[in-house]
Amino acid sequence: MWRRFFIIILIVAGGLLITSPFLKVGLISILSSYFDAEQMSADQLNKNNQRDASFDFSNIQHPTFYETVKAGMNANSKAVIGQIRVDSVGIDLPILKGTTRANLLVGATTMRPDQKMGEGNYPLAGHHMRRQSLLFGPLLQIKNGALVVMTDLKNDYVYKVTSHRTISDEESKVKVIHETREKKMTLITCDRTTQTDRWLVVQGKLIRVTPHNG
Template sequence: MYKKIIIAVFILSGLLLIFSPFIKGSLIAYFSKNQYESELTVGQLQENNEEEAEFDFDSIQPPTLTKAIKAGFDQDPKAIIGRITIESVDLKLPILKGTTNENLLIGAATMRPDQKMGEGNYPLAGHHLKQKSLLFGPLANIKKGAKVVITDFKKDYIYTVTSIKMVSEIDADVIQDTKEKEITLITCDKAVETEGRIAVKGKLIETVGHTNDRSISEM
């Protein structure tokens, strides 16, 4: 009897090991899409942006199945402050305030407490996973000239990609504020623990009123 139980445990453990990347990816995709499509108002996002947030870069760890499950259930809806869309690489994610493991497993995380959409440098971080379509993985295929749109559900800020370069994980200059109105998207250069980062830079070319989202209601 005990031998059968032990064998069953080993079989289940093996199956979980084999399928855990798929399960993890499916969970991340589900939670990310759910937050992206969440019905929030302009007023709620403004309140969320006034909340305190953590920017703990040293605590960031590579995503695991356990962390993905935890992030989904622990996610604070008050962290959502907008959305980012890059149609050319099919990237659609919620923007969350604060650099935490939970936020990075849901969408794009802000990297400074003082950053404001459409003003100075607006840096966002995202994970690069083996499933290239998830989170910031699509940035590996982005090209110069691509349009990046971020929104606070009141205005859409439209950027065009001007540069794509490799930087070190300790290069903090790329996220510092600037006089120029630009966006910086940061992700790992590989879907493993690595010291290299892809830094995608874009300049603001247009700001328009946000009118194309059925889930948005003015307050």
């Protein structure tokens, strides 16, 4: 009897190992679609933005299957504070306050507690997954001049991409998220889908702010 049970365990474990990459991608796809800021109100997003949050940049690294499942269970709609759209590369994701494992599996995350949409430097981090169309993976295809639209459902903040580069040293990583007088945005993701110490950094300037038409 125990041999049959042991064989069943081995089969199940083997199946999970084989299918885990596909299950992980599927779970992330569901999460990013479920937490859609456009389904909330501007007042709710503003209330969410008043909450405290955690900022741990080490979470930007590629997540394991176990981390994906665990973080997915902790995903909270109260972290959603906006939406980001980059039509030229197919990005349409919620913006969440705090660089946590759970938030990074849902969409783009803020990287400083004091950042304000449309003011100074507005940095966002996102995962680069095996499926290139997920989360911030499409940023690897972005071109200078592309338009990035962020919204808090009160206003739409339109940025124009001016640069994209890869950085690796810690000093540069710290500098790109610093506050600035210039109104700009900074989008950050890993340069590859495996463990890496390099970031792709996409930056752009604010070109206009318009009332949101939901």
